[in-house]
Amino acid sequence: MSDDLQNASLLDLFRMETETQAQVLGDGLLALERTPTDATRLEACMRAAHSLKGAARIVGVDAGVALAHVLEDAFVAAQRGTLRLDTAYIDKLLQGVDLLMRMAHPPGGDMGWAQGAGKAEIDTFVATLTAQLAELPENTTGNAPEAFDYASYGLSSQDAQPATPAPSAAVTGIGQSRSTGSTGSTSEPIAPALASLSEMNQPHEADSIMGLPGAYDADDQHDAGEGDNAARALRVSADTLNRLLRLSSEALVASRWSQPFAQSLQRLKRHQHEAGEALDRMSTALTHAASNDEDRQTLLSALADLRRALGVGSQLLGEQLHELDQFDRRSTQLSQRLYDEALACRMRPLGDRLGGFARMVRDLGRSLGKPAQLDIRGADTQVDRDILDQLEAPLGHLLRNAVDHGLESQAQRLAAGKPAQGKITLSARHSAGLLLVSVADDGAGIDLDRVRDAVVARGLVTMETAQRLDDNELLEFLMLPGFTLRETVTDVSGRGVGLDAVRAMVAAVRGTVRIEHSPGRGTKFVLQLPLTLSVVRSLLVEIGGEPYALPLASLSRTLALAPEHIEMLEGRPHFTLDGRQIGVVSARQVLYGSEPVAAPGAQPVVVIGDGEARYGLAVDKFLGERMLVVQPLDARLGKLPNIAAGALAEDGTPLLIIDPADLLRSIAKAVETGSLERLPARAAQGGVAVRKRVLVVDDSLTVRELERKLLAARGYDVSVAVDGMDGWNAVRSETFDMVITDVDMPRMDGIELVTLIKRDARTADLPVMIVSYKDREEDRQRGLDAGADYYLAKGSFHDDALLRAVVDLIGEAQ
Secondary structure: OOOOOHHHHHHHHHHHHHHHHHHHHHHHHHHHHHHHOOOOHHHHHHHHHHHHHHHHHHHHHHHHHHHHHHHHHHHHHHHOOOOEEEEEEEHHHHHHHHHHHHHHHHHHHHHOOOOOOOHHHHHHHHHHHHHHHHHHOOOOOOOOOOOOHHHHHOOOOOOOOOOOOOOOOOHHHOOOOOOOOOOOOOOOHOOOOOHHHHHOOOOOOEEEOOOOOOOOOOOHHHHHHOOOOOOOOOOOEEHHHHOOOOOOOHHHHHHOOOOHHHHHHHHHHHHHHHHHHHHHHHHHHHHHHOOOOHHHHHHHHHHHHHHHHHHHHHHHHHHHHHHHHHHHHHHHHHHHHHHHHHHHEEEEHHHOOOOOOOEEEEEEEHHOOOEEEEEEEEEOOOEEEHHHHHHHHHHHHHHHHHHHHEEEOOHHHHHHHOOOOOOEEEEEEEEEEEEEEEEEEEEOOOHHHHHHHHHHOOOOHHHHHHHOHHHHHHHHHOOOOOOOOOOOOOOOOOOOOOHHHHHHHHOOOOOOOEEEOOOOOOOEEEEEEOOOOEEEEEEEEEEOEEEEEHHHHHHEEEEOHHHHHHHHEOEEEEEOOEEEEEEEEEEHHHHHHHOOOOOOOOOEEEEEEEEEEEEEEEOOEEHHHHHHHHOOOOHHHOOOOOOOEEEEEEOOOEEEEEEEHHHHHHHHHHHHHOOOOOOOOOOOOOOOOOEEEEEEEOOOOOHHHHHHHHHOOOOOOEEOOOOHHHHHHHHOOOOOEEEEEEOOOOOOHHHHHHHHHOOOOOOOOOOOOEEEEOOOHHHHHHHHHHHOEEEEEHOOOOOHHHHHHHHHOOOOOO
16 A cells, blocks of 8 residues: 555545444444344445445555455345345455454554565455355346445436546555455445545544524435535534634623613613603692792793603604614524524534444353344434433443343243343433433332342441331442452453443533432433533522522532521531431532521522432522523632532623532531531621721733632621722722732732832831742742732632732631
């Protein structure tokens, strides 16, 4: 094979083509095992083999030409009725498909494997299958299908032409050698094969847009005619799609700005109406108060003019409000459509990751003596590409578990009146804005007594406790790391990692998993996942006067607890839910370490976690349910404790999305160390002391909001400025107890701001802290030389270092 650059590119395309066509062959053979005479499946498999033969000839992979050709001959023989595809032949042809996949992904990455180390294996397979096909009798039924026209394959009917002589030297120069085992037409369809390969000549790191209207397969595109370019399947990089989604979400937020503006104009209109009524009352009063008719008429005339002017203004305001309302509806609808289309770009059918599962179930079942068939339902269900990429491995674990643990042996199934072949069903559908994926088998179900014995034997619970566990609680043990019912380890099971891996993946994408079983009828695993990781349906709550988002998928319940329903148990507040005691913890204290604050009325509580690790998170207020577009935080901030990401509310207000798993770990740690304060009773509060004021100066919205939330949660009155100049104007016009500033900012940097504050006699005693990414000693010294009282690197301000520094400089908030 030539090793020039063009040939190297074609080899990459050949690998991609081989993967695609091998998938078609594998799925087709599994279907033909059930219905050997399915003409549609036979045609699809024959076409796939034929396309691979042409592609292999183009890149000069002679072994691939011979392998694809003999597979094609087998399918042609099946079409003619001379070959019946029984289980033995299906196995043989699947071996050929496996060889094709090894050509696409050669052992050790050896690109010459097919022509070198693997050539003998391929030649043996080709020779064996060729000999078997040669022994087949000729078709004598008289109704053999018409021979396939190889020369016109890939061309529309109007373009089909008689076979041409050998291809030109310009084409054959890519791969001049031909397989000595090939037979048939001397003119292979090189041009269609080249077209097929060139369609795939796109960056490998891209994702296909499959969810857009008008995107369809290359075959459909070819059938529609080359002149129709209105609807084409394109490849767009993942980063481009992410940027598009972020911009569309920002456009959606911006489009909703006009609604509160219109509401403010409505208030202005009401004020105008009230002003008109005030004028009427004044007119009446002046009528009685004026001393003579001339003065009265003058005053009434002036009031009439004012009333007319006010009426004209009110009319104009009403017209503008109407136009603004129309614009608001149009812009919101357009932005929503743009956002929906951008989100659809990230969606792909679930079937994109289900290709090899049917073959895996079949082969694994045969190796274990448990014939099994996989039934896939809902393969066209659209899923976010990020979730789809993570879903493949867990589904593989569940399917292997279903074959190995779920299905009975043939003898047991026949004795129970079941078909000898087991059935496993993988289904997917959308439900209430979530993705539901289930893997069910028709086996014997789960032996709960055996699970209970295994739990006790492993020392996880005592026998007395195990007897009190209900079915759902027992099934939860199957998900624990290292837990298995197998006494011996095999290459399929026995290590106790499969279901644990499933649960870990589901938790990572903010989903849930549950197990359903029916004795004698089978077991079902149901995964409830978000449709996308880019958008999260959340409950907005207020904590410390700031909005936060809790992903709904991680919440068990929301409650408004009356004071009498909160009881003290071992010195800690608890409440009863579903017959179990749930501890109550303050969200203020867990997030930022501030003391819980009492308030009047019922206590809003969000129940998070499951099992023993279940807590009631006390928040200040419920703000409602929202669909939020996830905005990753600045990577330089590192992992913020208890925070997963950021988002923008509909009015553009930035907020933080809480990480439920991290929050549960923080609660568990605080409970273990006994550092949680009691939740005070919610009652009316007395007078409020004056809070100390802090000015935060930073040009980064993320950092500015984070510092503000930290300080506000601790009780400080916080104002913000977007750069040094804005901060200097605020310092001169208002009174603050402390200033926190960044260094690098537009218009005026932090060093200059500190210098101005310390030089001004009115603000010289004002404490100033610098919080900067620059943590070199010379940068620190430069800030201190300018007069800063404290220098803190941003890499550590997300913990309590910032709060400790503020307390050291000015004390507590009140």
